[in-house]
Amino acid sequence: MPMTTRRVLRTVESRTGGSGALTKALRYVFPDHWTFLFGEVAMYSFLILVATGTYLALFFEPSTAHVVYHGTYAPLRGTEMTKAYASALNLSFEVQAGLLIRQVHHWAADVFLAAITVHLLRIFFTGAFRRPRDINYYVGLTMLVLAVVEGYVGYSLLDDLLSGMGLAIGNAVALSVPLVGGQFGVLLWGGRFPGTPDFLSRLFFVHVFVLPILIATLMAIHLALVARPHHSQFRGRRQKEGNVIGTPMWPAYALRSLGLFFATAAVLFLLGGLVQINPIWQWGPYEPWLGTNGAQPDWYLGWLIGALRLMPHFDIVIGDYTLIPNPFWGGVLFPGAVFGFLYLWPTIERRWSGDRRPHNLLDRPRDNPTRTAIGAAVFTLVVTVFFAGAADRAFVQFGVSYEFQLWMYRALAMLLPVVVFFATRATCRHLRDRGGHPARDSGARLVERPREASRPLSRPARGYEPRGTETAPEGDARPTGTTKEE
Amino acid sequence: MRRRLAAALAWLWRYAVAALVLRASRRRTGYRERELPASPRAETLTAALLFAACLAGLAFVAIYAFDDANTQLLGLSIAVALGLIAAALILAAAAVVPQETLEEERPRFADPEQEEAPVEDSAFALREGIDGVTRRRLLGAAGAAAGVGLGAAALVPLASLGPAVGNRLAASPWKDGVRLVEENGMPVKADDLAVGSFLTAFAEGADKEGLATSLAVVRVRPEELELPEERADWAPEGILAFSKICTHAQCAVSLFRYPLFAERSPGPALVCPCHYSTFNVLDGGERIFGPAVRPLPQLPLRIEDGALVAAGPLSGAVGASWGRVREEG
Numbered sequence A: 001m002p003m004t005t006r007r008v009l010r011t012v013e014s015r016t017g018g019s020g021a022l023t024k025a026l027r028y029v030f031p032d033h034w035t036f037l038f039g040e041v042a043m044y045s046f047l048i049l050v051a052t053g054t055y056l057a058l059f060f061e062p063s064t065a066h067v068v069y070h071g072t073y074a075p076l077r078g079t080e081m082t083k084a085y086a087s088a089l090n091l092s093f094e095v096q097a098g099l100l101i102r103q104v105h106h107w108a109a110d111v112f113l114a115a116i117t118v119h120l121l122r123i124f125f126t127g128a129f130r131r132p133r134d135i136n137y138y139v140g141l142t143m144l145v146l147a148v149v150e151g152y153v154g155y156s157l158l159d160d161l162l163s164g165m166g167l168a169i170g171n172a173v174a175l176s177v178p179l180v181g182g183q184f185g186v187l188l189w190g191g192r193f194p195g196t197p198d199f200l201s202r203l204f205f206v207h208v209f210v211l212p213i214l215i216a217t218l219m220a221i222h223l224a225l226v227a228r229p230h231h232s233q234f235r236g237r238r239q240k241e242g243n244v245i246g247t248p249m250w251p252a253y254a255l256r257s258l259g260l261f262f263a264t265a266a267v268l269f270l271l272g273g274l275v276q277i278n279p280i281w282q283w284g285p286y287e288p289w290l291g292t293n294g295a296q297p298d299w300y301l302g303w304l305i306g307a308l309r310l311m312p313h314f315d316i317v318i319g320d321y322t323l324i325p326n327p328f329w330g331g332v333l334f335p336g337a338v339f340g341f342l343y344l345w346p347t348i349e350r351r352w353s354g355d356r357r358p359h360n361l362l363d364r365p366r367d368n369p370t371r372t373a374i375g376a377a378v379f380t381l382v383v384t385v386f387f388a389g390a391a392d393r394a395f396v397q398f399g400v401s402y403e404f405q406l407w408m409y410r411a412l413a414m415l416l417p418v419v420v421f422f423a424t425r426a427t428c429r430h431l432r433d434r435g436g437h438p439a440r441d442s443g444a445r446l447v448e449r450p451r452e453a454s455r456p457l458s459r460p461a462r463g464y465e466p467r468g469t470e471t472a473p474e475g476d477a478r479p480t481g482t483t484k485e486e
Numbered sequence B: 001m002r003r004r005l006a007a008a009l010a011w012l013w014r015y016a017v018a019a020l021v022l023r024a025s026r027r028r029t030g031y032r033e034r035e036l037p038a039s040p041r042a043e044t045l046t047a048a049l050l051f052a053a054c055l056a057g058l059a060f061v062a063i064y065a066f067d068d069a070n071t072q073l074l075g076l077s078i079a080v081a082l083g084l085i086a087a088a089l090i091l092a093a094a095a096v097v098p099q100e101t102l103e104e105e106r107p108r109f110a111d112p113e114q115e116e117a118p119v120e121d122s123a124f125a126l127r128e129g130i131d132g133v134t135r136r137r138l139l140g141a142a143g144a145a146a147g148v149g150l151g152a153a154a155l156v157p158l159a160s161l162g163p164a165v166g167n168r169l170a171a172s173p174w175k176d177g178v179r180l181v182e183e184n185g186m187p188v189k190a191d192d193l194a195v196g197s198f199l200t201a202f203a204e205g206a207d208k209e210g211l212a213t214s215l216a217v218v219r220v221r222p223e224e225l226e227l228p229e230e231r232a233d234w235a236p237e238g239i240l241a242f243s244k245i246c247t248h249a250q251c252a253v254s255l256f257r258y259p260l261f262a263e264r265s266p267g268p269a270l271v272c273p274c275h276y277s278t279f280n281v282l283d284g285g286e287r288i289f290g291p292a293v294r295p296l297p298q299l300p301l302r303i304e305d306g307a308l309v310a311a312g313p314l315s316g317a318v319g320a321s322w323g324r325v326r327e328e329g
Ligand code: FES
Pocket: B246, B247, B248, B249, B250, B251, B272, B273, B274, B275, B276, B277, B290, B291, B292
């Protein structure tokens, strides 16, 4: 060990007494499974968002003051526009490497949300939201909500035509909140849409300060709450409830994870450099009287656009008072219901199954067919509605009748989840009862068969021990206090 | 002599403790698997990747130094640099540093339903803090009251964010006699509008960005019209004007569908590109398709010296619906 390292360690120890904690951190064990990487990709995308966003903020001017454009991009010369849009154009055309950074920022936002979503699916389908990780699951969900809002606010800042159309719809959704909507929308926008000049600086402040800080804080809590009970892991020969088996932080895991960071960054810069995203100069500046056909938001808002499209046209009106305007259904109720389901699911499952024990061993999706089937059904619903959001593109690009698509998606949104529910449940049961791995040879045998986690959510498989007979493999159920150890 | 004995005993004691700790820890450490894969080849390759990353980074600097740096080249060079570092790190993680699989014990958390002991200490510490305080209820209530007062005071400034909404959102500039102008401020001439054409107009002198200012003006053949009786004279020469803001979610209604073969295709309609709400222009802007609920507000027109002029206010509230939208008007 070189002397300098020693000296640094001694300094740390003498000032913080932290070398013990450091040793522990270096030996922290990460279970090896590829599905554990999505959360890391999300975290690294966030770091890249902060870095690129900081650079962009040095050039962007969130002002609604009007200017006439005289920049490099010839087609827009002489057009009147806000300083916000003009500075975004200058950032793209005049600032060296500005367009690269802007595109990387936009791609990183899309990847950030995609990674969170896949991570959420992993957590849901493996039952990783159960005690002791339930609180952390809520923290993660909250980050997802904030990230969606952050993304929306971010691309709304530029004041190009698409961002203005998005804000018009956002304002309508705000106005549609029952009872308080009118006042709510007016407060957020500082007045009637399109709002006062204050509105843009409010958006900017929320985008570069309020939401990033909230997300960063929640991320710190998220990581702490992951590390405290240690990572969950899949069942295996050595893996028990009371231990973690895997690669220690130092050196292999740290290097591998750092490698993942650089790989994520490489992909994002490759996309940002080579694949155009949100070419704002093509849309022109936003004015309330302008619109364009076939406009699509970023992917993570697609399901909300789809919901706005699919809802039949009705308001709830009492006398002359409009209690619930139409945009409420797709813009508030639908996402509210989906996130409500996600927030409530741990409680529902606990009540339903009666299983209140902590779980450090993960389920495979097949181990809990009913949960998997319900999750798959909800996911199918969201994906169907998401595709309905792109119905106008299919119409504009391929000429598929919009009206036909709408009815088709309405039917699919009701039918598919039911079909998927039963198909998934049957598949899970079949796989579980067979005991092999679907992709590998059928002769494979699990060393330890998973016990049904609890009072069966569904028919127990043949050969499974009923609950409560205390035949858990050694150490398996230790934290519950039902095994021989206690 | 006694000191030597004491020292010896102390040593013995230390050894005993050490032995115990070792035994205990050996039992706890459990499974461990360790392999040292490092080879000169892997190390050389890792170093080569890192040097290559350095070159790619320098390439980025060189490209940046050019005027008008090419975005694709910039992105490519920095991505290659990052990718090479990623490759080096992943290679090092797999083939240079020790490969270890460890078993680590998980910390045990108390079960809230079964073990109460671990929280007793903190519960006791908390309780100790209010020893001798008799009027706890009173103090608690007073604290809560202070919180409510301060909370209210903290929230109220939010009202400064915007005006009170009252019973209408938008002030409309339209009233009898207001002229329709184009984006450049020129009056809209009736003769400039061919049958089947579509044009955006504004209220003369009004803020163009005001939600109620902009209009979609279209012209159809007068005999096609099916306007309700009270609007019979709102469309001189088949020219109709509607608010351009969709009553669903306030996008601009920017598409006009005018069929060439009226028999075989649906009638002339204004379509909103956002969620395809479609408004029939012939009957005064009723919705025929899409999620909008209220009709597009129509503006009564008349023609003065060949130019279009409003003959009254809009027929309804402009923009998205809210609580009192149907009382506006
Ligand atoms: S905003 Fe016009 S249809 Fe939704």
